[in-house]
Amino acid sequence: MEKKYFYITTTLPYVNAKPHMGHALEFVQADVIARYQKLLGKEVFFNTGTDEHGQKIYTKAKEARMDPQAYADEYAEKFKVILDKLNISKDIHFIRTTDAHHKKAAQYFWNVCKEKGDIYKKTYKVKYCVGCELEKTDSELQDGVCPDHPNLTLEDREEENYFFKFSNYEKALLEFYEKHPDFVVPDFRFNEIKSFVKNGLSDFSISRLKSKMPWGVSVPNDEDQVMYVWFDALINYISTLGWPEDKEQFDRYWGTKDLLNAIQIAGKDNLRQQSAMWQAMLMSAGVPTSKQIIIHGFIVSAGQKMAKSLGNVIDPYEVIEKFGTDGLRFWLTKEMNTFEDGDFTDEKCAENYTSGLSNGLGNLVSRTMKMAQNAGLSIQKNVSIHDEVFVSYRELLDRYEIKKAAEEIWNKISMCDKKIQETEPFKLIKTDEAKAKEILSELVNELWDIELMLRPFLPETAEKIRIILKNPSDPISPLFPRIG
Numbered sequence: 001m002e003k004k005y006f007y008i009t010t011t012l013p014y015v016n017a018k019p020h021m022g023h024a025l026e027f028v029q030a031d032v033i034a035r036y037q038k039l040l041g042k043e044v045f046f047n048t049g050t051d052e053h054g055q056k057i058y059t060k061a062k063e064a065r066m067d068p069q070a071y072a073d074e075y076a077e078k079f080k081v082i083l084d085k086l087n088i089s090k091d092i093h094f095i096r097t098t099d100a101h102h103k104k105a106a107q108y109f110w111n112v113c114k115e116k117g118d119i120y121k122k123t124y125k126v127k128y129c130v131g132c133e134l135e136k137t138d139s140e141l142q143d144g145v146c147p148d149h150p151n152l153t154l155e156d157r158e159e160e161n162y163f164f165k166f167s168n169y170e171k172a173l174l175e176f177y178e179k180h181p182d183f184v185v186p187d188f189r190f191n192e193i194k195s196f197v198k199n200g201l202s203d204f205s206i207s208r209l210k211s212k213m214p215w216g217v218s219v220p221n222d223e224d225q226v227m228y229v230w231f232d233a234l235i236n237y238i239s240t241l242g243w244p245e246d247k248e249q250f251d252r253y254w255g256t257k258d259l260l261n262a263i264q265i266a267g268k269d270n271l272r273q274q275s276a277m278w279q280a281m282l283m284s285a286g287v288p289t290s291k292q293i294i295i296h297g298f299i300v301s302a303g304q305k306m307a308k309s310l311g312n313v314i315d316p317y318e319v320i321e322k323f324g325t326d327g328l329r330f331w332l333t334k335e336m337n338t339f340e341d342g343d344f345t346d347e348k349c350a351e352n353y354t355s356g357l358s359n360g361l362g363n364l365v366s367r368t369m370k371m372a373q374n375a376g377l378s379i380q381k382n383v384s385i386h387d388e389v390f391v392s393y394r395e396l397l398d399r400y401e402i403k404k405a406a407e408e409i410w411n412k413i414s415m416c417d418k419k420i421q422e423t424e425p426f427k428l429i430k431t432d433e434a435k436a437k438e439i440l441s442e443l444v445n446e447l448w449d450i451e452l453m454l455r456p457f458l459p460e461t462a463e464k465i466r467i468i469l470k471n472p473s474d475p476i477s478p479l480f481p482r483i484g
Helices: 021-039 055-063 068-085 100-116 166-179 187-198 229-234 247-253 268-285 316-323 325-335 346-374 388-398 402-423 433-454 459-470
Strands: 005-009 043-050 093-096 119-129 134-136 155-164 207-209 222-227 262-267 292-296 299-301
Touching: 005 021, 005 247, 021 043, 021 068, 021 262, 021 292, 021 299, 021 316, 021 325, 021 388, 021 402, 043 068, 055 068, 068 093, 068 316, 100 119, 100 229, 100 268, 155 207, 155 222, 155 268, 166 187, 166 268, 187 268, 222 229, 229 268, 262 268, 268 292, 316 325, 316 346, 325 346, 325 402, 325 459, 346 402, 346 433, 346 459, 388 402, 388 433, 402 433, 433 459
Parallel strands: 005 043, 005 262, 043 093, 262 292
Antiparallel strands: 119 134, 119 155, 207 222
């Protein structure tokens, strides 16, 4: 059978602060999709990494009295640690925008766009948000400030920079959107970006004066300028594949114009950059566009956006320490809305852990397997994701409906609990052993199905259940100890 290939990438977090819950959300959502695609039998290239250039990193390094590279090195390691803590796929590809190959690829990409006639130089004046690393028009501001970074003062900038002819790609982008009606998921985000493009595109700055901000990839043939952080960073999605040298690997995973293959996942504050700016850049460079952009919401806390100044920032390490890796993954996948904002509090996480994991999944596995032990049952089952029973589950994950797919699992858990309550096989075994064993066999078979469905979501827990099912006579330890 011919191999099928799948590519997925997160955005690259800035290394100007330690990993937070928003990063954890994006990493876990991408991991669920990657693990599911592996279950389908595909060869998966899963990319993430760190975005290490730009004003924010340069400023933070100066504040810490560190060399920018040393500062970036320190924080890149912190992101590698959180990936491990979250049990993200071990074969993930981790790229840093300070990697030598990436910088070389970014300069090559620049030259291709310049030869196309899409890069030019001009003097301009603009309001600039350091938090977004983006220019802001008056229509994008609320009360004179950036709505995403209201605590930051906008900078008035006037200098000579290179610009990308974004305006050249308004028609091409709209035609592309028309041809690919599911390009951005969910559809209400797609409507947002289509409206943005229809309202007209303005060329955007893609360089900075090295004398003011030296921390970036040097512009080819101009030692006075460095690349704007967004232009440089976006190129990681293809440089990680060895582009432009490794055409075979690039075509296999990213795809070709006739077979788009690349899936990108990003937060709603990245909608414009990922689904319009980056796609126009790819068109300029003659590189196939992405296949789909998945846009998720923000994690808020008690109804408020998380911010250090409000004291409501949730540390994912602390959540893992209290609820375990799969305790956090459970909340991020089943309780968090896949495409919209979700409200996290420690109290909610504790309630969900107790009801969904301790009293739900954990209790079902323990009760069922203890009854099976007492009845002398040992049931081994070969389960395939392609089985008919998983049609609905597959359809949901094919649409990246992570929360709804997780709910399918817990619906199955609830049905098993209901079956135990209604049939009481622990009592029936005394009066009708054959019937009790038939019911227990059905329950154990359901556990095999649940175990497979859990693999993309709670891989550590799925492995524990698999060991229990394969060794039904062994003592059974609680999957989810109760928390105090």
